[in-house]
Amino acid sequence: MAALNCNKRRRIISEQEDHDLTEPDWSGLQPELVEFILSKLSIINMIRCQAVCSAWCLVVKTISSSGFSPWLIVRDDYDAGSFCFFSTAEEDKIFKIKKHESVGRRDRCIGSSNGWLVLWDDRWVPYLLNPFSQVRIQLPSFPWLQHAHVRQHRVSRYFLFRKVILLSNPSQDKNNHAVVVIYWNMHSRATKLCFCKNGDREWTDIDGNLEVYSDIVCHNDMLYAIGKDCSIEAWDCRGPRPIKILSLKPLLESRQQTGMEKFIDGRYHKIKNKYYLVESSGKLLLVVRNTYYLPYRMLYFDVYELDFNEERWVLVESIGDRVLFLGKNHSMSMSAAKSFPGCEGDSIHFTSDYRTNGHYEVGVFSLGRETVKPYTVKVRRPPLWITPNMW
Numbered sequence: 001m002a003a004l005n006c007n008k009r010r011r012i013i014s015e016q017e018d019h020d021l022t023e024p025d026w027s028g029l030q031p032e033l034v035e036f037i038l039s040k041l042s043i044i045n046m047i048r049c050q051a052v053c054s055a056w057c058l059v060v061k062t063i064s065s066s067g068f069s070p071w072l073i074v075r076d077d078y079d080a081g082s083f084c085f086f087s088t089a090e091e092d093k094i095f096k097i098k099k100h101e102s103v104g105r106r107d108r109c110i111g112s113s114n115g116w117l118v119l120w121d122d123r124w125v126p127y128l129l130n131p132f133s134q135v136r137i138q139l140p141s142f143p144w145l146q147h148a149h150v151r152q153h154r155v156s157r158y159f160l161f162r163k164v165i166l167l168s169n170p171s172q173d174k175n176n177h178a179v180v181v182i183y184w185n186m187h188s189r190a191t192k193l194c195f196c197k198n199g200d201r202e203w204t205d206i207d208g209n210l211e212v213y214s215d216i217v218c219h220n221d222m223l224y225a226i227g228k229d230c231s232i233e234a235w236d237c238r239g240p241r242p243i244k245i246l247s248l249k250p251l252l253e254s255r256q257q258t259g260m261e262k263f264i265d266g267r268y269h270k271i272k273n274k275y276y277l278v279e280s281s282g283k284l285l286l287v288v289r290n291t292y293y294l295p296y297r298m299l300y301f302d303v304y305e306l307d308f309n310e311e312r313w314v315l316v317e318s319i320g321d322r323v324l325f326l327g328k329n330h331s332m333s334m335s336a337a338k339s340f341p342g343c344e345g346d347s348i349h350f351t352s353d354y355r356t357n358g359h360y361e362v363g364v365f366s367l368g369r370e371t372v373k374p375y376t377v378k379v380r381r382p383p384l385w386i387t388p389n390m391w
Helices: 002-020 031-038 043-049 054-064 148-153 259-267
Strands: 071-075 082-087 093-098 108-113 116-120 126-130 135-138 161-166 178-185 190-197 213-219 222-227 232-236 243-248 269-280 283-293 297-307 312-316 322-326 332-335 347-356 359-366 371-374 384-386
Touching (some): 031 054, 043 054, 178 213, 269 322, 283 322, 297 347, 297 359
Parallel strands (some): 108 161, 322 347
Antiparallel strands (some): 071 384, 082 093, 108 116, 116 126, 126 135, 161 178, 178 190, 222 232, 283 297, 322 332
């Protein structure tokens, strides 16, 4: 009898241990509780959590719909099997995300827009890649890039293509997206615009009159482009092909220079200004980057808002709570309080296209204080901002 009781106790204990080892049903948690917990996690941990179950995946999608603070691509070496991202919102950490298996060792990243990277393979054929969802979308090739004389020039793909943006987000509708490129035409020695939509087998040149295009942006479902003389052209891109609807040359409101700026202007070399277009809170902004070479280098930014009625660029003293992210990427504007906790508003985060002392410059400019604070990270490859997009 004692032996039977002992065996019964062992069986009960064994059953209890088996029950304790049973995997918990995480999908059974209330969605509100899951959303509260996941919203406290870093982006990289949210990416991991979305693989738990379909219910968690939907919660992550809900959280990500409000947007994340941008990350900076800091390294994309030929032999690296991962993209390396730097996040100031994540305590200045560097994260690695494994590259999609289709990304070749010689593929180069030359742009980003709406959470997607634009890459060129070793045959100079472009494609879109979402490094977070690992979705790839092939784009048409550029026939003129395949010509021998173009290859003989050994021009970097990074500089042949000045800017690439998405007019519509493939994450929202993979069957309906459009891409616009500013490229350097080696025959006419001028920059041109071209366009393609999902399903197109070739790129279509966009009718434009400017000799040099500095930047492009999507604003109110329209494509806006700015020239080196601050002229503006716009196209309606809601149809099969862009239709030009606007061409004007707004006056640029002059800013009264400080005594130091007058002193610098008269004695030191100033490289040509660099222009960026940004859509911010429903307004079209022009950001002018000014660089002086002194015994040391000095950098500052001016911000203007386009007054469509008066046809002039109006100087803006402050952008309030907004934070701008400028560079080779699609220019972005975000709320410091809502999208970038811990970040100072009224500021511009920027990258450079050229190396300084072996590294590409990355920093933040305060409009209020007119000061530049460099990032702590060292960037050896051309840097890009990208907003994590997990779909």
